[in-house]
Amino acid sequence: MTLPSILPDVALLALAALLLLAGLAGNEKSERLAFPAAIGGTALLFLLSLLVQPSPEKFLGCWSVTPAGLHFRQLFLFATLLVEAFARSYFRRGGDGKGPLERGSEFLATLHLVLLGAFAVVSVDNLLALFVGLELATIPLYCLVAWRAGDRRGGEAAVKYVVMGAGASCFDLFSFSYLYGLAGSLDFGAVATRVASIQDGSGSSGLLRVAVAALFAGVGFKLTIFPFQMWAPDVYEGAPTPVTLLLSVVSKSAAVAFLLVLMHGPLAPALAKTQELVLLLSALTMTVGNLGAIHQRHLRRFMAYSSVAQAGFILAALVGPADRATGAALFYLFVYAATNTLAFAVFAVAGEERGETFECLRGLSRRSPALAGILAVCMFSLAGIPPVAGFVGKFFLFSSAASAGHYLFVVFAALNGTLSLYYYLHVLREAYIVPEEEGKENGALRVDPLQKVLLGCLLLAVVLLGLLPQLSDFLSR
Amino acid sequence: MTGFSLSAVLVLAALLFAVGLYGLLSRRNLIGMLLCVELMLNAANVNLVAFARFESGDPASGALLSVFSIAIAGAEMAVALAILVAMHRRRRTLDADELNELQG
Amino acid sequence: MNADPVFLAVAAAMVAGALGTALCKNVLHAALSLVLCFFATAILYLLLHAEFNALAQTMVYVGGILVFMVFAILMTSRLGEKDLESGAGRRAAALLVSGAFLFAVVQAVSGAEELLSLRKAANEGFASFGDVGRLLLSPAEGGQLVAFELATALLLAALVGVVAVARRPAPKSDPEEEERR
Amino acid sequence: MSSPLLLSAIWVVPLLAAFATLFLKRDDHLAVKLVHAVCHGGNLLLAISLLVSFLAETEGALPASGTVTQLHFAMDRIWIPALNIHYNVGVDGLSMLMILLTAMIIFAGVFASWGIRDRAREFFILLDLLVAGVYGTFMSFDLFALFLFYEVAVLPMYLLIGVWGTGRKEYSAMKLTLMLVAGSALLMGGILALYFGSHLQTFDLNVLSQYPFPRSFQRLFFPILFFGFGVLSAIFPFHTWSPDGHASAPTAVSMLHAGVLMKLGGYGILRVAMYVLPEGATEWFPWLILPIAVNVAYGPFVALRQRDLKYITAYSSVSHLGLVLLGLAVCTFTGIKGSAMQMISHGLLTGLFFALIGMIYGRTHTRNVDEMGGLMKRMPFLGVSFVLAGFAGLGLPGLSGFVAESTIFLGAFENPSAVVRGCTVVAILSIVTTAVYILRAANRMLHGPLPERFGTLTDAVWNERLAVIVLLIGLFGMGLFPGWIADALDGSVAPLFNNLVRAVVP
């Protein structure tokens, strides 16, 4: 019996509602039940999305489950599953030298609503629903970033994120207003025909130019593209660690989805032009991200710059033709989600008492060789060195860019990869080479069972995706 | 009576957006910045309505988008102000320049 | 363009309100001038025959959002507190950027005249309540029911988030103690 | 007993050894070393048996006149359908010999690093990864698989040198890793250019080599591929990582790195750059021969002034690698065959040198040649082996160095152009400076009066003797009976040469 393709979306809404009710109940028992329910639910949803087949029919007028859309759903669910599994220890035991976070179930409910927004972005076919979907994927994030606004740095990070986000949504709306003005209607198809007629010279493209520029300003904020990424380091450092992971994984994937939908949807006729723009922005973003990360000593700030650089690399894929770009970006985002969560998990375990800075990693290879090994696999995957998954992911990205003929850009991007290897190796330097100060030799590391499971599964995922990437071919089907 | 043309309204909206942008960049009081954001959103709405009125094949959806944007702006401002209040309770200030503990 | 006196008056009011918001040092004055600007916008919508928008504008924006903006201002700023003055350099940079933006958009809009004449102007009652309502709620092909549902989810999420964020922390961990950590 | 699975087993066995080491306890070093001794010993035997059956298969076969390399023990499975990437594994003469060379050096390396105590498990796991990468590169004929194994071989270098190295280990480790990965960044661009430039949507080397790439395409991408691989084989401007890297690396790592990894560069140029872009090669090589000649003549002079033994050996590797590149750059059949032989001979030679230096450093705790003297009296075995390695280095007949060098010189002289002739004459005369610095080092260290603080030094113990003997057998084997190596290489160099000739005069 073929499951209706809309099933995962509806189930997600139900799960969000269920979590809200648990939050409202407010007693201790429901609080403890929230996380297992959320993790179980999301896992179920992920399995469901794997079983469901995409179908061309439109539900409720504009909601459709396209093949790429389905893969993005699987990506969002996979990423959210990882974030929830990671966040549980922060709500149970706390981390990064601060106390445990409160109101777990509300956190999860908001998280799932963000997920719904992301689902919307990949499923709709008109500007209005797209705008609301995008805002639904962003505004609850302001709340999540501000989950510990009472803390000195948490508050500051939340404020910065909100103000920047508001500015970005202004530009988004402005761009949509001009797109609507051009096309006369909100439907992607109408916009596309209008853009096509402008492309072959039957009208001045001034409006289109401003619309595209404003669009990139909007998505630039969310995807941390070069001129718009100044907020990232501060917010990644200030926000609670699970939210930082959420930002770097789910929010980035949503932004990539949004950009892909727009570039291959309404702006498809101007694809050659937008690709060139993406090329320039990608080169700038990866360079600034890499350069910024060199001197970092705080782990989360380090991961911020690393995620800016990775955004630059993902943009490199978007330069390629539609199917190849989507496939490459999807595979890389899967690998990036797994690797980033693995990195944050290791930092969480290592930095529980000493705070998440480079010092907490010192002498890790002696204290717990397994964790140091996982950190090494993680760093090499981020740097894109074989045999771990990052390499194959990066290779897909570059192959998508190369298929558009930008060979020298691929060499530039690969050299940027070398630059990124420089600071990723600095992390390993702390773990393996820098001698431990005396007296702190045997800081035992507490790793609770769920974290062990998480670390194990992610390590397997990162290594296996590297060695037998046939898994990637299901993306490009 | 179409006493004025579309481009006049568009220019007016752009002017509003520009003033809002200037305010956002130059003000130091956070709530002032939010006010300017409101202004920019309003300018975008004027744009939408103008396009709907003058030359849209499907005018109702343009107006609908502007109505939705008003609702979303409301939600956004609510969240923003909540965060400001929470931060103010802790940092005792609304000055954007004082918020520079996170840097480097 | 034939200068229509009513339009010019409304436009002047809007620009005055906007400038007031951006430039007044005292945030309260800024909020009030924003109110003026929004009223002028509502009138403009009427001029453009978008009654529904005008209604939404006045009720939601002015009635809702601006009211709790003022509450927020009163809650957070202590009376007699000196107003914040931003540096000259920053203002100059802001002016430069916003000027560039204006130039870009004006240049784009001026070029767009002939593009727009391709289609007929809408009839008077285009954004009547009936049309907007039908568009909003019809699950059929053209309808925007999905957007409506998403908007409800968005408002719900915002509601939950705001409460979670702005609730006064539980008495056991007061801020001073957190200070020491 | 020559099924393709055995060939793939060669790079899987080290990974199995690494996997097995994961489950060993931290402090029983002996178990770790035994596991690895057994695994790499087995691998060596496997390599030898493959070589024997390879020679049996190619007995008396006249070198192919075609332009496609014949693969033995070939296996071709689809790996990543999205980009039509195959696990296309096979061996021809050169690959088989390089695999044997690697097996010998890692076997000797394991025994040379018998003294590693600190985090021995991690050391050996990384070493296995390094070797698996090298094996994979030599046997894979799919460009993507070759590139993947090529980078895997570079991956563990940072940790191996950084953690277990000596001297300015962090600086050298970072410098080495970054320069090599920057080189492979060039390769990434080159490989994708080949894949998409050829519109064949395949990474198979044999298919790509038959595709007539346009001349302008070849003119642009040959230098990219050449310098991408050249960085690893210390081409002149990018050779500075080699002295620092080898001086700081632990014994086994510098043995493997100088012995085998630097050959990956030459092998890559031969297998990819020249094979797929022949016109680019014939067009660029007359210009690239100048830095190569500088490489050959420049190394000995700098080695002359060095005090540290490892720096001397590192610069000698730079010079010998220059010879390898010279052999390739002259584009004649004998030249290319000579460079292939030089890869093998230099591999054995440098492997033995670094093993001995490691052992001597283990005893005297100094690598400065001036502080040592008269060691021959205290450790005759190591002394004699060092002298033998030295003589192999300066090209004494009867040892592998001479056979390779003479083939290269004869091949290089066949190229009629004046610039190449000049470089060949310089290269031939540079054997004198090579002799000078090798003898200077050997005499300062081994002969002359024995300082009293070295009075109580002991000679090599059983594991060190085993390591040295294996490599000496290699040196003498190739030196005394070069016939079978020359025939094996004919089979692999012939298609490449025909391809080059076809390109020059289509």
Add this chain to the structure above:
Amino acid sequence: MENAAALPFALRHVWIVLALPLLSFVLNGLWTCRKKESWSGPISTVLAGANWIFGTLCVWQWWKASAGLPGRSMVPWSFDWLTFGQLGTFRPLTAGIGALLDPISAMMVFVVATIAFFVHVYSIGYMREDPARGRFFPLLSLFAFAMLGLVLATNVFQMYVFWELVGVSSYQLIGFWYHKPSAVAASKKAFIVTRFADAFFLLGIVVLAWVVRSFDFSVLNSAAAAEALLRPVSFGFFEAPALPVAAALVFAGGWGKSAMFPLHIWLPDAMEGPTPVSSIIHSATMVVAGVFLSARMFPLFSAVPSVMGLIAFVGAFTAAFAAVVAIAQQDIKRILAFSTLSQIGYMLFALGAAAVCGGGVLVAGYSASMFHVFTHAFFKCLLFLVAGSVIHVAGNNMLSCMGGLRTKMPLTYLSALAATLAISGIPPFSGFWSKDEIVASAFQAGHPVLGTVGLLVGALTAFYMFRFFFLIFHGEARSDRSHAHEDRWMTFPIVCLAIPSLCAGILAKPLFESAFRPRLLPWVQAVEGTHAAFVPVAATLLALLGAVAAWFLYCGPKADVARALDAEHRPAWYRLVYRKFCIDEIWLFVVRRILFERVAAPIKWFDRKIVDGAMNLVGKSVVLAGWCVNALQNGSLATALAFAAGGFILVWLLAGNLFP
């Protein structure tokens, strides 16, 4: 290669000549030198003896079998060792290992085998007390193996292979007592100087291989090869016809190995090694390799008058130079070293002078040179053995500690007298016949100047040899003689070698004149020429004059022996001659100051500072850029917003050229 079946046993298995010394090297090298030190001497001597017998048998059977063959040359055994260039536009080039027996190689096999055996016997006595004798004998047999291989080489590649092996074994043997820094330095100098010459030799081989596409001597010396070599070939820096350049390069190899001027500096220092080493390597075999190479390539060289002139001049000059220097030396082994230099100068001068002024080649010159090689080997080896015994007794090499050994060592005294008479060229001893042949052939070939130089050098030779003889054996003892005695093992070879020194000349003369005829290129005609009668008479007179002068100065009643031995208070010219015209110091200056300081140091500085510096600069600039990005991140919201808005403008500008 003739059909193997027809050949007699020894010729069919001529490889045994090589196998025996190799077996001795391997056996002693791996086994006895560690376990049973004392056994290594006897084992290697027995094997050397067997090799001597088998060698002579081979030569004898070759002599009978090759009667009818052209030039008496045959290749009874050879196999393909290494092939170069299977494909491509050039014919495949293969280097083989084999045995070429013809008059000169047979003669050399006999000489090397004989001397090797006697030196082995002598070494048993000489090295009895030396603890490292286990290492000495394998190296000696390695040298014998290498020298025999060189002599039997069928092609120039095989000759180069064994040429290097000879160089290495001489390096090991000179530096045998490696705890002595002077021995180590001497061995290093020997190897590097010969290696310097070998580089040119290799270049010559490569040029020959490129033009002629073969290594075999028969092909190289053929007319076809000579014409092919006439074509101009580019050497990168200059363009020249291949023949003269290749011939000069090949001769350069011999130049270094035979220690001709100015590459002679390593031979006097090579005396640091044990005396048996000097007796076999630096007297009879290795240093003759250069002459043997020139003889082997004689047909090719004879086609190039300029190279023949070069050989003649180098030979003559070295002969004169060495003779002059030998006069003032105090160390008896240095005297013999310079005398060897002088005699080899004679041999080369004979080969060079064979080129008649008006074109054509005097066959007699070639046979005279080979004859001298044959005779010189025996008496020079004998002299070194005598020196060895004398040093054993006197304790060190200096003449000042010798004197009056006539009574203590009668047999050695008589053998020394025989050798000295032979080398001085006093008839009827062997030296006279061969040296006289050389001088006569010089005059016949129309080189009067060279002839007279030959005669004068003959006189000088007689003078310094008799000075050597009188100062050692006559006069009163200058050091205690309490334990002086003649060791049985050492005296036996000395006596045995005395016999050939006396009679080798007369017996072998007809043989050399008939058998040693070089096969010349077709357009070079062989000139017979008449025997200049006055030459033997003049030579003998001059030799006697030299001897009498030496007697008068060093042994006669009014001899002032003390002043003879004192080299310090002498006129400037004498001290200059004593210090060997300071050629060593010049070479040392060139190598150390110029090569090391002026060339190697700047290159090292360039490598470490410029090339390395550039890489570090790139690294530092990237890190600096990273610092700037961080500085930009000052955490203020205003800058973030300004960048965002600025970013919009930037993107709008970028989109400018995209959306016109």
